[in-house]
Amino acid sequence: MTELLENDATDAAAAERARRWRLVLGGAAGGTLTGADARMDAALAVLYDRDDDGGERRGGLGASAPRVARWLGDIREYFPSTVVRLMQRDAIDRLGLTRLLLEPETLAATEPDVHLVGTLLSLNRVMPERTRQTARMVVGKVVAELEKRLARRTVTAVTGALDRSARxxxxxxxxxxxxxxxxxxxxxxxxxxxxxxxxxxxxxxARRQRAVRRDIVLCVDQSGSMAASVVYAGVFGAVLASIRSLRTSMVVFDTSVADLTEHLHDPVDLLFGTQLGGGTDIGRALAYCRRLITRPNDTVLVLISDLYEGGPREEMLRQVASLTSSGVQVIALLALSDEGAPQYDRENAAALAALGVPAFACTPDVFPDLMAAAIERRPLDGVLAAGPHRAPGPAR
Structure with a gap:
């Protein structure tokens, strides 16, 4: 009897291993699946089954929005939300899902996250009116989640720094x-x-002062590679604008410049005011920001850009040098996202460092402490060393 039980246990373990390998390798592993396993395998096959020689995909979603919506619903049923978001991102890249996100039924079936918001913002100018309301609901949900996660800590860190900086x-x-x-x-x-x-x-x-004590200028690169950073910058901009002791401005740019300060009270409106994609003219954006600054010694300017300058490099460096010499504290964030060190222009980062402007990647969880240190004019190295990231390249 003991031997029979052991054989049954061995057979069950072997069957479970075979099932797992079948789900990992797909149809190439042979064998069949039933029930929920078969439906899970079908959802994976749509996205990941390819010919071994790199030829045409065997799976696919076609051009039917209802079919895409059903597939999105399936993956939400069978996989955790973190996996769903990864599969959605892969579907956008591998299956050309971007255009189908313009369909309300497709959009309503997605799992919202920062990357999806970035994709929707990039489609903003071609989005049909019947999709726009659904898109705003998706963006609004993500923004609300980010505010819940980040707002209290940001307000606490910044107001504490303002109190300590006032003598x-x-x-x-x-x-x-x-x-x-x-x-x-x-x-x-x-x-x-x-x-x-x-x-x-x-x-x-000097605590509890009501007067504006610091000016914050967020200067945000809205080229396509900065999508996640734009989303986080919009949320942080709205939170900072809610602090009475700060005067917060938000400027976004590609080859043109748009001042979105009047939309800071509504981060969803603000994000839909951006236009992801296009080129980059950092020098032109900084020139515009200079015109907003009336109290340079009390101003922190945060440039959020990967520093791939499409305009005259000399103009960008001249603007930075002019800002710092006037007393403005300039910080360059190569990314404001959870994704670690980005691709960035190392030569321009080194040139900014030579002008006394630190350039580094920053996660959203570290940004409140970074702003607190900037307001107090403390060295930023301690904040960065304590964060879950490291400043890449010549960013000291």
Missing amino acids: THRPRRAADIDWDRTIRANLRHYLPERRTVIPSRLVGY
């Missing part, structure tokens, strides 16, 4: 005293016999 000689509470600055300001009152400093002048943090 007063009449701190209201002991907790508001900046002891490091107070001691340094009173070193001449050191009493050797008592081994102490007599603080005749206190330096502290």
Whole structure:
């Protein structure tokens, strides 16, 4: 009896291994599947079954929007959301799904994420009116999820930095005293016999000020490679604009420049105001941003771009040098996304570093701390070292 049970267990394990290999390798592995396994295999075959010699795909979705919608519904049923998003991205690349995203039934069946939003924004100018409302709902869902994830931490980090960056000689509470600055300001009152400093002048943090204390300018490259960064920048721009002590502007650019500051109250409207794709003229965008700046010493300009400049490189560098020499704190983000180090122009990144402008990739989770450090004019290296990424290339 024991031997029979062991043989049954061995046979079951072998059958399970064969089933898994069949799902991984597809029809080429031989064997048959039934029930849910067969339907799961069919969904995978549509996207991934190809001839071994690299010829035509055996699978395919054709041009039927209802059929695509059914396929999208199938993969949502059989796979977790992270896998669904990956399969959607592969379908857009491998099966030409982009055009079919203009169909409401296709769009309604998708699993929304940042990459899908980027694809929809790139189709914004050719999107039929009957699809636009569905697209706005998809984008709105992703934006709401991002705001829920990022808004509170951003507001806490930035408002804390604003409080600490504001100085007063009449701190209201002991907790508001900046002891490091107070001691340094009173070193001449050191009493050797008592081994102490007599603080005749206190330096502290001025909290709860209502006046605008910092100007933030987000200058965002909307070329096609920056899609995810555009989405995150739009969400962060809306959050920063909600902080009364900041004056936030958002400018997007390709070879032309668009000021979307008036849309910061509604990040969905703002994102639909972008136009992904096209060339890049960073120098022209920075020239426009300079005209927005009235208090250079209190301004942080965040350039979000992979630095592939299509305009005159010398003009870009001249604009950066002019901004920094006037007192503006300029930061270059090669990407604002979860995807790590991007492709970027290393020569331009090195040139910016030589002008004192750090250039690095930044994840959305690190961005609040980055802005807090910039507002306080603290070195950024500590924030970057603590984050889940590393600054690529010559970005110091």
